[in-house]
Amino acid sequence: MAKAFAKPICLSDQETHYCPGCTHGVIHRLVAEAIDDLEIAGRTVGIAPVGCAVICYNYFTFDFQEAAHGRAPAMATGIKRVRPDLIVFTYQGDGDLASIGMGEIVHAANRGEKFTTVFVNNAVYGMTGGQMAPTTMPNQKTTTSPFGRNVEEVGMPIRVAELLASLATPAYITRQTVLSPKHILKAKKAIRQAFQYQVDNRCFSFVEVVSTCPTNWGMTPADAIQWAEKTMLPYYPLGDLKTPESVEEA
Amino acid sequence: MQSEVMFAGFGGQGILLSGKILAEAAMEKELEVAWVPSYGPEMRGGTAYCTVVISDNPIASPIIRNPMHLVAMNRPSLEKFAGTVKPGGVILVNSSLIPIASGREDVDELSVPVTDIAAGLGNVRTANIVALGAFVARSGIIDFETLKETVRNEFKQKKKFIEMNMAALEEGRKAAA
Amino acid sequence: MSKVLMKGNEAIGEAAIRAGCLNYFAYPITPQSEVAEYLSRRMTEVGGVFLQGESEVAVSYMIFGAAACGERVFTTSSSPGISLMSEGISYICGAECPAVFVNIMRGGPGLGGILPSQADYLQATKGIGHGDCRMLVMAPASVQEAVEMVMQAFPLAEKYRNPVMILGDGLIGQMMEPVSFRDDLKVPPTNKDDWATSGMDTRKSTKRNLVKSLYLDPEVLNAHNLKLKAKYDRMRQEEVRYETYNTGGDYRVLIVSYGTMSRVCRSAVDALKARNVETAMVRPQVLFPFPEQAVFDAAAKSSCTHVLSVEMSMGQMVEDIQRSVQGRRPVHWYGKCGGEVPTPEEVMEAVEALLQS
Numbered sequence: 001m002a003k004a005f006a007k008p009i010c011l012s013d014q015e016t017h018y019c020p021g022c023t024h025g026v027i028h029r030l031v032a033e034a035i036d037d038l039e040i041a042g043r044t045v046g047i048a049p050v051g052c053a054v055i056c057y058n059y060f061t062f063d064f065q066e067a068a069h070g071r072a073p074a075m076a077t078g079i080k081r082v083r084p085d086l087i088v089f090t091y092q093g094d095g096d097l098a099s100i101g102m103g104e105i106v107h108a109a110n111r112g113e114k115f116t117t118v119f120v121n122n123a124v125y126g127m128t129g130g131q132m133a134p135t136t137m138p139n140q141k142t143t144t145s146p147f148g149r150n151v152e153e154v155g156m157p158i159r160v161a162e163l164l165a166s167l168a169t170p171a172y173i174t175r176q177t178v179l180s181p182k183h184i185l186k187a188k189k190a191i192r193q194a195f196q197y198q199v200d201n202r203c204f205s206f207v208e209v210v211s212t213c214p215t216n217w218g219m220t221p222a223d224a225i226q227w228a229e230k231t232m233l234p235y236y237p238l239g240d241l242k243t244p245e246s247v248e249e250a
Numbered sequence: 251m252q253s254e255v256m257f258a259g260f261g262g263q264g265i266l267l268s269g270k271i272l273a274e275a276a277m278e279k280e281l282e283v284a285w286v287p288s289y290g291p292e293m294r295g296g297t298a299y300c301t302v303v304i305s306d307n308p309i310a311s312p313i314i315r316n317p318m319h320l321v322a323m324n325r326p327s328l329e330k331f332a333g334t335v336k337p338g339g340v341i342l343v344n345s346s347l348i349p350i351a352s353g354r355e356d357v358d359e360l361s362v363p364v365t366d367i368a369a370g371l372g373n374v375r376t377a378n379i380v381a382l383g384a385f386v387a388r389s390g391i392i393d394f395e396t397l398k399e400t401v402r403n404e405f406k407q408k409k410k411f412i413e414m415n416m417a418a419l420e421e422g423r424k425a426a427a
Numbered sequence: 428m429s430k431v432l433m434k435g436n437e438a439i440g441e442a443a444i445r446a447g448c449l450n451y452f453a454y455p456i457t458p459q460s461e462v463a464e465y466l467s468r469r470m471t472e473v474g475g476v477f478l479q480g481e482s483e484v485a486v487s488y489m490i491f492g493a494a495a496c497g498e499r500v501f502t503t504s505s506s507p508g509i510s511l512m513s514e515g516i517s518y519i520c521g522a523e524c525p526a527v528f529v530n531i532m533r534g535g536p537g538l539g540g541i542l543p544s545q546a547d548y549l550q551a552t553k554g555i556g557h558g559d560c561r562m563l564v565m566a567p568a569s570v571q572e573a574v575e576m577v578m579q580a581f582p583l584a585e586k587y588r589n590p591v592m593i594l595g596d597g598l599i600g601q602m603m604e605p606v607s608f609r610d611d612l613k614v615p616p617t618n619k620d621d622w623a624t625s626g627m628d629t630r631k632s633t634k635r636n637l638v639k640s641l642y643l644d645p646e647v648l649n650a651h652n653l654k655l656k657a658k659y660d661r662m663r664q665e666e667v668r669y670e671t672y673n674t675g676g677d678y679r680v681l682i683v684s685y686g687t688m689s690r691v692c693r694s695a696v697d698a699l700k701a702r703n704v705e706t707a708m709v710r711p712q713v714l715f716p717f718p719e720q721a722v723f724d725a726a727a728k729s730s731c732t733h734v735l736s737v738e739m740s741m742g743q744m745v746e747d748i749q750r751s752v753q754g755r756r757p758v759h760w761y762g763k764c765g766g767e768v769p770t771p772e773e774v775m776e777a778v779e780a781l782l783q784s
Contacts, residue, residue, distance in 0.1 A: 042628035045496070048639075057637055063624035065495045066639035067488065068518050074485040078492025079624075081476045082450045082500065086626050104488070107481035270603065274432050277605050283432070285603035311694035312602060312687065315770040 008032035010041040010061050017055065021221025023211040024052060026178045027120060027187075028059050031089070034192040035062070038199055044087040045079055047072040051093035052126040070101020073108035076115040087198055089116040094135040095125040098160050102134075105164070109204050112169045116194045116205045119160060122213040123232060130216030134158045137231050142216070157235065161208045165241035170203045173242040177210035177233065179225050190240075203244045210236050251306055253391055254314045257378075258299035258331055259323025259344070264378030267404075268321065269300040271382060275392050275400040276304040284312040297326055304391065321385050323364070323377070328352060340389045342381055360388050362425045368418060376418035383422025394423065430605035435570045435595065436461035438606045439503065439529055440469060442577035445608045447616065448499040448527070449475030452489040454482055454508060457541040458597040459531035462503040483508040487515025494524035495638040497623030499581055499616055501527035505597075506535050506547050516590055517556025520655070521640030523622070525584035527577070528562075529593040531600035534766045542766020543597030545686055548743035551594050552715040559652050561659045563591045563666055564714040566685045570604035572712075578612035583666070585617045587658050594714060596739060598687045598768065662716050669718035670710045672696060677730035678705040680778050681756075683722060683748050684737040685711045687768060692737050694771035699778060705730075706778055714744075722751035731756060733781050737774055738762045 011032040018024045035041050041062045048056050050069035057064035067075050072090035079088045097105050097119050105117065124142055125131040131144040135157045139148035149157075165173040172194055176187035187209060194205035210232050212224035219227060240246075257269045266287055273285040287300040301314050318339045322328035325348045328341075332352040335341055340358045343351065346365035362384045368377035379401065386397050398419060405411045433441070440462045443451065451470060453463045463479060470477035476493075480486035486502050493500040504512060509530045519526055532547050534540035551564045563583055567573035573595055580591040620630045624638050642648035673696050674681075684692040689710040696706050709725050711718050726734050734756045736744045742760035749758045761777035763769050 043626040045624045045626065047492075054641060057639070061635055062627060063635050064637050064639075065492060065624055066522070066637075066641055067491075068514060071485070071488040071491075071515070074480070074488035075492030075495070077478070077480075077485075078452065078489035078494075078500070079496050081452075081478055081489070082493040082498040083496050083625070086496070103481060104485050107485065270432070273603060277430060277432050283603075283605060285432070286598065287601055287603075309690070310697065311691040311771050312598065313691055313768045313770055315772060 008036045010035050012059050012061050014058050016059055018052065019215040021212065021214040021224060022052070023122070023178045023209070024056070024120065026184060027118065027209055027211070028056060030184070030188045030191045031091070031118060032060065033188060034195045037192060038195055040087045040195070040199065043085060044089070047075050047088065047090045049090065049092040049096040050127070051096045053091055053093060053120070054127065056091055070096050070099070071104055072096070073101065073104040073113070073117065077108050077111070077113050080113055080115050084114070084201070087195065089118060089195070091118045092120070093126065094119070094121045094123065094133045095128075098134040098158050105160075106167070109164045109171060109206065110167045110169050112171065112204050114198055114201055114204060116198050117207070118191065119206065119208045120211050121160070121208055121236065122211040123157070124213050124216045126213050126216055130213070135160070137235065159236060161206065161241050164206055170244040170247040171242055172197050172203055172205040172244060174206070174240045175208040175210065175236060175238050177228070177238060179210070179212070179228055197244065208236070210238070252309070253304050253319070254317040255302045255319045255321065255385070255391065256299060256314070256317040256331055257302070257321045257323070258297065258327030261298040263298070263323045264375065265298045265323060266300050268378040268382045269302045271397070271400055271404055272386070272392070273302045273304070274404070275397045276302075278396055278400060279392055281306055282309050284309045286312045297330070299327065299331070319385070319389055319391070321381050322348065323381060324348065325350065340385060342385045342388070344377070344381060358388065360384065360426060362422070364422065367421050367425065371414060371417055371421065373414055376414055379415045379418035380422040380425070383419035384426040385422075387423040387426040430607045432603050433570065433606050434461060434601065434603045435573055436531065436600040437465040438570050438574050439577050439593070439600070440465040442574040442608065443501050443527070444469060444473055444475065446499075446578040446581045446613055448501055448581055449473060450493050450498055450500040451476065451502065452478050452480050452486045452493070452500070453502050454480050454486050454504065456505045456508045458533055459503050459505050459529070459600045461600070462529070483511035484514060487512035490526050491515055491519050491522070491524060494519060494526040495522065495624050497619035497625045501529065503529040503531065505531050505533050506544070507538065509547060509550070513550070513556045516562065517558055517560050518640050519590050520556060520560035520562065521558060522638045523588040524590075524638065525581070525588055526590045527580045527584055527593065528590055529577070529595070531595050531597055533597055534764060540766040541597070543687065543739060543768055544764060544766060545596050545688060545739040546741070546743070546764055547594065548714065548738065548740050551592055552717070552747070555592070559655060561662075561715060562589060563587065563662055564594050565591065566594050566712060566714050567599055568686050568689050568710065570599065570602060571606050573599050574606050574608060575612060578609070582614040587662065588622075589658060594686075596686050596688070666713055667716050667718050667721075668711075668713040669721050670712060671721065671725060672708040672710065673700070673705070674707040674709070674725050676705065678707040678728070679730060679732050680706045680781060681725050681731050681734045682706055682708040682737055682778070683711070683734065683744065684708060685714060688737055688739055688762075691769060691771050692774055695774035695778065698771055699775055704778065704782070717747045717751065719751040722748055723753065726752045726756045734758045735778065735781060736760045736762075737769070737777070739768065740764050
């Protein structure tokens with residue numbers, strides 16, 4: 001009987017450390033499928049962030065580097081500049097990328113560094129225990145915003161994809177989610193497209209993935225999905241914000 | 251035997267280049283050299299100076315409080331550094347811009363209107379080369395032919411400047427005689 | 428060998444290329460921006476990589492990423508910039524990657540000034556980053572020595588899989604001196620297949636490589652730190668480098684000084700000799716590891732009554748000298764730290780004041 005479903009080759013056998021209902025596992029799989037599909041594992045270097053995915057290299061079977069908090073885009077730049085033949089991606093959360101690492105991601109995107117970033121936005125710092133992130137929603141309670149995010153004091157959540165899409169340098173910037181099987185299929189396509197642009201040496205490619213964090217949100221996985229759909233998706237609309245083709249046409 | 255020359259003037263007067271050419275000429279003669287600049291905000295329009303140390307032995311301290319010679323291209327430089335020159339040294343005074351003398355009796359003071367001479371040659375920017383020619387001719391710190399060769403080499407990328415700078419050196423030499 | 432007159436900063440850039448390092452990332456800061464200016468042209472000529480990063484923080488990670496791929500890479504900066512890079516340097520030490528960092532020091536703390544200084548001695552030799560990290564620190568006293576040390580730094584970084592720092596004062600970068608580039612100092616890169624993330628295809632291997640510094644298991648982290656310590660201990664055994672001056676006969680004062688400052692001291696030793704005041708000098712060429720035995724031996728001479736640390740910092744080297752001398756001689760300090768390099772005359776005055784005290 002033909003096998004209809006199998007583990008991607010470049011995912012390892014190790015069980016993940018993620019919490020029940022966490023979406024990191026799904027997103028890891030989408031990355032692995034894209035790399036398998038493009039047959040690039042032998043020339044890929046991943047860069048792990050600081051955050052829940054800090055040891056994500058345990059779940060992949062190709063070369064990996066581990067960055068400091070927020071610095072993955074600078075490391076990816078270093079790699080791509082000295083080894084343009086390698087396929088490089090950063091896998092970063094919202095604290096890592098949108099707070100401490102905002103400088104690095106903006107400048108890497110603006111230089112048009114030809115690597116891929118997978119940006120997991122779950123509106124909270126996960127690994128450090130659920131503190132407020134730049135992407136935390138208005139009035140959302142976290143361990144450092146116990147009365148809810150007060151936008152008078154800390155401003156509105158940052159829409160990173162829109163911010164990066166505003167740069168004049170051509171890029172592929174898209175926002176996806178993994179809240180439902182239908183969304184996952186779209187996200188899979190987008191992640192594959194992001195790597196394809198890199199393989200073609202076209203542009204910087206960036207996939208924001210709206211995700212959940214049931215543990216730090218204090219919700220069941222099902223409630224977390226509902227909350228994300230209701231609260232996050234209206235503020236973080238899905239779809240392509242920019243493609244290199246759209247820049248060329250403009 | 252060690253000798254030191256301080257070149258000083260306004261930023262933009264080619265002070266650092268004069269020093270570099272002298273250092274390169276001395277290096278051609280297989281002498282040890284060090285070129286020590288002032289750097290920083292002074293570079294932008296203020297006072298610029300550099301010291302060239304020339305020796306037949308490895309140079310220990312490149313930091314010179316009392317140079318053997320001074321080439322002063324503007325008045326503040328002369329006022330600031332005239333007192334530091336060792337007795338017996340040469341002080342070249344750019345009399346086009348400096349209406350005063352060094353006030354030193356124990357040095358060989360040479361007053362040359364280098365800016366006017368350069369203007370007469372059609373390019374005031376060669377004043378530093380006029381001064382270099384005059385200073386080298388008077389001090390004998392290196393032979394003049396080597397200096398000419400070095401200047402020619404310095405401008406080899408910009409051939410149209412070679413003749414003008416050769417003329418500037420000659421005019422400087424004449425003025426120092 | 429033919430010599431060229433070069434500014435220290437430009438010579439440092441050229442030396443890296445001559446050493447076979449074609450990758451440079453940097454952020455401009457006085458007094459070393461000429462390295463970046465020089466290499467922005469030269470790297471294009473030689474087909475190398477030049478990139479001006481958005482900050483020193485980012486640059487230190489560009490260095491990390493490139494080094495982790497097994498490529499020779501270096502950067503240059505000055506004191507405040509090195510503070511920003513110190514995060515990355517700690518990670519590079521922890522992840523055991525070779526890289527070369529050049530610090531052309533200016534005065535501090537804070538913005539301080541832009542003139543020559545040696546005020547990053549303690550940072551470079553003892554506190555370059557968080558955690559138990561150390562780096563080999565080489566301190567050139569001339570443009571020629573800077574060239575040679577830069578060329579030697581790459582194989583040394585690879586020998587230890589650890590960053591190496593060239594620590595020069597602002598004058599080393601700004602001064603012009605004749606230099607020659609010795610081809611014999613060019614050493615081919617080591618094979619890095621067993622650790623570098625160079626892509627599995629290039630290694631024809633199914634074993635993936637992982638470059639990291641996170642060890643959550645306390646026993647594993649302890650073992651990792653013991654391994655790093657063994658490397659630093661090996662540096663102490665194998666990389667001590669110094670020069671002595673006038674230590675042959677009797678002398679009353681032993682001067683310890685490095686970099687440009689040591690050349691000023693050399694003039695002072697000569698001039699004091701002419702006044703029948705005998706002094707001698709030990710010049711560390713490598714600051715970490717410190718030449719403890721050489722300083723001990725020179726200070727232990729029976730005629731020697733005082734040891735004087737002469738530095739463009741507020742006595743940062745004194746503790747290393749005291750440790751070396753082991754209490755047998757009093758250790759004093761003379762120096763300036765505002766950007767003015769003390770003259771030989773001022774050093775002589777300091778020595779004479781010491782002998783009259």
